[in-house]
Amino acid sequence: MTHQEILKKVEWKDLRSLSIREVFIENNLTIPWFLISITLAYFGYYIFALPFSAFFFLTGLRQVQNGFHNSLGTNKFLTWLSLYINSVLMLVSIHAVKFNHIRHHKYCLTDQDYEGKSAGMSWYGAILYGPVHMFLIHKITLQLGNKNYRRNVVTELLSIVAFAGISLYFNIHFLLYHIIVMLIGEFLMAFFAVWTVHHDTHDSPEYARTQRNGWKNKITFSMFYHLEHHMFPAVPTIKLPELARRIDEAIPELEKKSTF
Structure with a gap:
């Protein structure tokens, strides 16, 4: 895609x-x-x-x-x-x-x-x-x-x-x-x-890694929603958790490599 x-x-x-x-x-x-x-x-x-x-x-x-x-x-x-x-x-x-x-x-x-x-x-x-x-x-x-x-x-x-x-x-x-x-x-x-x-x-530079673990995102202030940031750089960081939810809902088959 x-x-x-x-x-x-x-x-x-x-x-x-x-x-x-x-x-x-x-x-x-x-x-x-x-x-x-x-x-x-x-x-x-x-x-x-x-x-x-x-x-x-x-x-x-x-x-x-x-x-x-x-x-x-x-x-x-x-x-x-x-x-x-x-x-x-x-x-x-x-x-x-x-x-x-x-x-x-x-x-x-x-x-x-x-x-x-x-x-x-x-x-x-x-x-x-x-x-x-x-x-x-x-x-x-x-x-x-x-x-x-x-x-x-x-x-x-x-x-x-x-x-x-x-x-x-x-x-x-x-x-x-x-x-x-x-x-x-x-x-x-x-x-x-x-x-x-x-x-x-x-192989697919546009698909950066991301983080879907709740507590890890909290302690890193949502800075590892990097797949989401690369695809939608205009979206402020505070909105990235909601953006991630929408991506998961709209494209559940999208491969998501984890950061850590």
Whole structure:
């Protein structure tokens, strides 16, 4: 079944709209996790801060992914601001990630898909490739991106350097903790955000892996409904559980490879 046939069989366009409550959730989901992790780190409870930092990173990924596809329910400036703030807090140019993510949807798992390079590696190869992955997405955006992309990437990188520089110069221990944890998270992106959802799918790249286990989706904030995201990228993450239900109902025969 082709992508176009799936689009015709599944009712999905109504899922693009967000209520005021859903807009609030999608745009503020990161805040409690960040505040709790930073507070615990401030008082030196680094071990206890780690799970909250991980949830901040995960919800940050959810927020920026929605921003990439204009699915936050906000205007252009507020969407840009969300991407910029997350760039500084997550220690990576989110506009560089966006450029490669949009190409990933267009050229999924081909030679032109730089985001998806680690999908064909072993799991440990994808982990080791992480630092190269982060360098490559910035390099590709600066080489192939238009003027706006390049300007945003440079602005975000300079802001990250300023944030890290101030934290180091004044030895702000809880911010240094945050920087280290975020860098580790970024270095694992090639594994968690690419390999887990795309390995062994090169024969049918449009059929990414997905997750149908309820509690696993709850603790990962619905970020592993990746088959659904690839087929309907305009649908906000908060609506993906309902989209998955509709796909299962309309196309029960559709093969669904599990993420984990």
